Amino acid sequence: MIYVIGIGPGGKEYMTLEAIEAIKNSDVIVGYKTYINLIEDMISDKEVVQNGMRKEIDRCKMAVEIAKEGKDVAVVSSGDSGIYGMAGLILELVVKEDDDIKVKVVPGVTASIAAASVLGAPIMHDFCHISLSDLLTPWEVIEKRLRLAAEADFVVCLYNPRSKGRSEHLARAFEIMGEFKDGSTPVGIVKDAGREGEEKYICTFDTMNFEIVDMTTMVIVGNKSTFIDKDMMITPRGYTV
Amino acid sequence: MIYVIGIGPGGKEYMTLEAIEAIKNSDVIVGYKTYINLIEDMISDKEVVQNGMRKEIDRCKMAVEIAKEGKDVAVVSSGDSGIYGMAGLILELVVKEDDDIKVKVVPGVTASIAAASVLGAPIMHDFCHISLSDLLTPWEVIEKRLRLAAEADFVVCLYNPRSKGRSEHLARAFEIMGEFKDGSTPVGIVKDAGREGEEKYICTFDTMNFEIVDMTTMVIVGNKSTFIDKDMMITPRGYTV
Numbered sequence: 001m002i003y004v005i006g007i008g009p010g011g012k013e014y015m016t017l018e019a020i021e022a023i024k025n026s027d028v029i030v031g032y033k034t035y036i037n038l039i040e041d042m043i044s045d046k047e048v049v050q051n052g053m054r055k056e057i058d059r060c061k062m063a064v065e066i067a068k069e070g071k072d073v074a075v076v077s078s079g080d081s082g083i084y085g086m087a088g089l090i091l092e093l094v095v096k097e098d099d100d101i102k103v104k105v106v107p108g109v110t111a112s113i114a115a116a117s118v119l120g121a122p123i124m125h126d127f128c129h130i131s132l133s134d135l136l137t138p139w140e141v142i143e144k145r146l147r148l149a150a151e152a153d154f155v156v157c158l159y160n161p162r163s164k165g166r167s168e169h170l171a172r173a174f175e176i177m178g179e180f181k182d183g184s185t186p187v188g189i190v191k192d193a194g195r196e197g198e199e200k201y202i203c204t205f206d207t208m209n210f211e212i213v214d215m216t217t218m219v220i221v222g223n224k225s226t227f228i229d230k231d232m233m234i235t236p237r238g239y240t241v
Numbered sequence: 242m243i244y245v246i247g248i249g250p251g252g253k254e255y256m257t258l259e260a261i262e263a264i265k266n267s268d269v270i271v272g273y274k275t276y277i278n279l280i281e282d283m284i285s286d287k288e289v290v291q292n293g294m295r296k297e298i299d300r301c302k303m304a305v306e307i308a309k310e311g312k313d314v315a316v317v318s319s320g321d322s323g324i325y326g327m328a329g330l331i332l333e334l335v336v337k338e339d340d341d342i343k344v345k346v347v348p349g350v351t352a353s354i355a356a357a358s359v360l361g362a363p364i365m366h367d368f369c370h371i372s373l374s375d376l377l378t379p380w381e382v383i384e385k386r387l388r389l390a391a392e393a394d395f396v397v398c399l400y401n402p403r404s405k406g407r408s409e410h411l412a413r414a415f416e417i418m419g420e421f422k423d424g425s426t427p428v429g430i431v432k433d434a435g436r437e438g439e440e441k442y443i444c445t446f447d448t449m450n451f452e453i454v455d456m457t458t459m460v461i462v463g464n465k466s467t468f469i470d471k472d473m474m475i476t477p478r479g480y481t482v
Contacts, residue, residue, distance in 0.1 A: 006354075008257065012258060013257065013258045013259040013262070014257050014258075014259060014348070015257060015258060016249065016254065016255050016256060016257055016350065017253060017254045017255075017256060017258070017261075018254040018255060020258075021254070056480065057480055057482060080350075080354050081358075082354060082357045082358055082362050082363075082364055082365060083354070083357075083364055083365070084365065084366075084478065085365075087358075087361075087362040087365065088362035088365035088475055088476065088477055088478050089478065089480055089482065090362075091361050091362050091473055091475050092475060092477060092480070092482045093482055095470040095471050095473070095475070096482070105357075105358040105359075105361070105362065106358065107255070107350045107354045107355055107357070107358040108350065108354075109257065109321075109348045109349065109350060110354065113247075113321050113323065113324070113348045113349075113351065114348055116323045116324075116346075116348070117322075117323055117328075117346040117347065117348040118346075120328070120332050120346070121323050121328040121329035121332050121346065122323075123323055123324055124323060124324070124325065124326075124328065124329035125325075125372075125378070126369065126370055126371050126372060126378075126386055127369065127370055128367065128368065128369035128370070128390070128395060129367055129368055129369070130367045131366075131367060135479075136478055136479030136480065137366070137367075137479055141394070144393060144394075145367055145393045145394070145395065148389045148390070148392055148393035149369070149389070149390075149393060149395075151389055152385060152386045152389035152390060152393075153382070153385075153386070154369060154386065154390075229336040230336050232332055232336070234329055234332050234333060234336070235329060236329055236333060237325065237329050237330065237377055238376075238377030238378055239297065239298055239330055239333070239377065240298075241298060241330065241333045241334055241337070
């Protein structure tokens with residue numbers, strides 16, 4: 001059995017009981033070392049297979065091999081395993097196998113939800129997720145989605161907003177969305193949501209400071225109704241209060 | 242203190258430790274009766290304030306009044322409280338108050354994430370949430386979002402897809418998205434995800450059966466890369482496997 005587990009943003013308090021149980025039931029834990037560190041105290045008695053960034057395929061192939069030996073293996077992702085996590089890759093590998101390997105996707109709290117809870121209620125209305133990483137997606141596709149999402153007045157949650165190698169993507173994303181997003185649109189920025197050292201900033205589209213954003217940051221751009229009050233970012237659902 | 246809690250899709254196993262703790266720490270539990278029923282065994286020693294559908298404003302106003310009396314109150318939503326839940330309404334009410342009422346939004350696993358874990362890995366790439374309820378949103382806005390989301394090739398998660406009073410919305414939504422979504426696009430349907438009686442159907446855009454969909458159903462429409470294999474719906478992230 002392979003459990004593909006979303007452990008949530010970081011701390012154990014954000015894990016579901018199902019995720020905790022699935023980790024307990026596993027013989028082997030496979031994951032990116034940063035995520036393994038987050039659950040270190042829960043897995044001291046387990047065999048652990050960890051490796052670095054961009055080694056996802058190796059990691060998932062190892063998990064499949066371990067499962068074929070008859071062991072129960074947990075593949076851990078932060079957030080939800082089905083959102084830019086490992087669930088897809090594991091299933092893509094498993095459907096190619098002749099063996100009947102059982103997979104259970106164990107859902108978790110994804111980064112946008114965790115960041116939203118810190119900011120107030122920014123994703124109360126229709127929203128989208130767009131990853132700004134062009135490692136696996138052509139940049140033209142990302143640009144098109146940004147433009148149409150802004151035109152549709154979605155609240156936009158930006159995953160992988162800015163890394164050292166892609167420091168200009170975020171500014172370019174704002175340039176594109178600026179065709180439809182007003183300068184006064186609220187923007188919420190949360191670094192390390194649900195982890196030690198969590199930081200929160202609320203600003204507007206025009207006063208956005210790209211420099212404070214890195215790969216552990218979630219950026220949420222409001223819609224036409226989003227407002228800021230008492231240091232919270234709120235997107236009304238439409239009730240008359 | 243007001244805790245605005247997302248209890249996840251249904252069963253206790255999908256709740257986070259933080260949500261369980263927040264319920265334990267509350268004197269009063271406020272919620273829509275269906276959600277109260279889901280956590281019945283956890284709140285037998287609590288004061289409970291419950292009412293019916295479409296009474297959200299009354300419910301949230303009561304919670305604010307109870308908090309002003311100095312009690313700790315938990316407002317529970319299914320899924321995540323910040324996604325079409327009660328977080329926005331509570332915060333909209335609280336920012337109008339002179340009193341300094343503390344609010345903690347406790348995130349949870351939203352319906353799209355729960356349904357996705359049942360289907361396989363359909364939301365592994367950029368996706369959006371669109372609610373088909375026009376109770377609080379003009380139908381033209383919903384149509385525009387559907388059209389642009391389909392054009393952007395987002396995976397589309399439809400919340401509130403079909404009720405007795407709005408039985409034609411879903412078919413109309415498919416008609417609109419059909420301008421850009423191919424007939425062979427996989428569609429995943431999950432009824433009562435994470436609850437007793439959970440049902441899962443996987444079909445294509447062209448073979449969609451609208452009749453099986455109701456308000457407890459999540460409908461997920463794939464993107465151009467989504468495929469069906471071994472009764473699972475998988476949207477590749479882009480890895481070459």
